[in-house]
Each structure stands twice: as C-alpha cells, then as structure tokens.
Amino acid sequence: MTIKLRKSDAKEPFSFVFLNAEGKTIVKSENYAQKASAKNGIESVKKNCLEDSRYELKESSNGKPFFNIKSTNGQIVGTSALFDTEADRTAAIAELKVDSESAEIIEE
Template sequence: MSASFQLKKSVDGQFYFSLRAADGLSVLRSETYTTLASARNGIESVRKNAGTESRYAFEKSANGKSYFNLKAANGQIIGSSPLYADPNGAKQAADTVRHHAATAPVHDA
C-alpha cells in the first residue's frame, strides 16, 4: 500500500483529511473545513506546497515533543504532523509528505 489521503467527516459535520504513510500511520492532518470542497482544496494545497522544503516549520510542543506544520505560500498552516518523541521522527514524517503527497490518491472514508 502506498501513501494516501483519507478524507473524513467529523461528528459535528465538518471535514478534514490526513495523509497516511504506506504503513497506515498518519503523518499529516488538516484543520477542519465546513465544506467537502474546501477540504479537497486543502488537499490540493498540500500537494502544491509539500515539495518545497521552506514550507515546513519544525516546532516543539510544551511537553518537549517534536512536530511540524506545513504552510502555504501565504504562511497559513495547511497541515500538522503528530507529535514525535524525537526530532528525527518529525523529519522522517516530513520526508514522507514531501515525497508522496503530490501523487497520493484520495480515499473518502
């Protein structure tokens, strides 16, 4: 199985997506969107920006865990990674996004 986007509807009727690596683990999750079309546009923005290294902002959470935000050209966050105990985990997840987002299929869940 290759990386893929999972597009879902939350219990409150909003839409969000995640990018899952080949092993099924989430490496990026979006904010919530009010419409399905907006969520699909978010996926296209990830595809457009994922290949640009400067769009990744690596951060540390309050509890010292590492993560990254993927940003659009305007600086808006379009997706965030899970928290990782080690900065290398966040970097590996970013590499997965960088190399697979552009061609990952979308699956509606």
C-alpha cells in the first residue's frame, strides 16, 4: 500500500489517497488548506481504520457499495472508492487494516 500526498492548484490544495498494491484507490481525503492538516488526516485514517466501529458502510446512488472512515468525533476522515460488490468493499477494508500502518507516503 502507498499513500500519495497530493498538491493541486485548488484553493485548498492538499489531499491524499491510499492506494493498494495494484495502484487502485482504496481511500481518498477531502481537500486541506495546509500540508500539515493533510498529514494529520493520513494519521487519522491510519488510526481509525483499525476499528470496525469507525466504518460507515454506504451505498451510492447507483447502487455501488463504499465506506467512510470516521474519527472519534464523528468527522469523516476518508471516503473509499466505489466497489462493484460488497465483497470487494470488505476486501478493501481488510487490506486497509493490514497494510495502512506500514504504507509509504509519497509526496507529489
């Protein structure tokens, strides 16, 4: 797993994505004004993704499963990609729990 810390030309230019070994997005963030805030967001995802109670399992308007990861205060710290099946979503959650702690952070 790799974590890409991105910077764009947006008003709030910093964001991040957690990518699996195949390079597919598992979790993405909101945009942050400060790089330090984005780094704190990465740490929050790493910490909160280990607890089942922090996952909010949802379904998109087109019926595709996805999830949000929430912090202890209920704020969403990461939103997953859309998955084809609930089994794919479950597998992504399992992969995130196992691999996120040791994931390398790459700044773009």
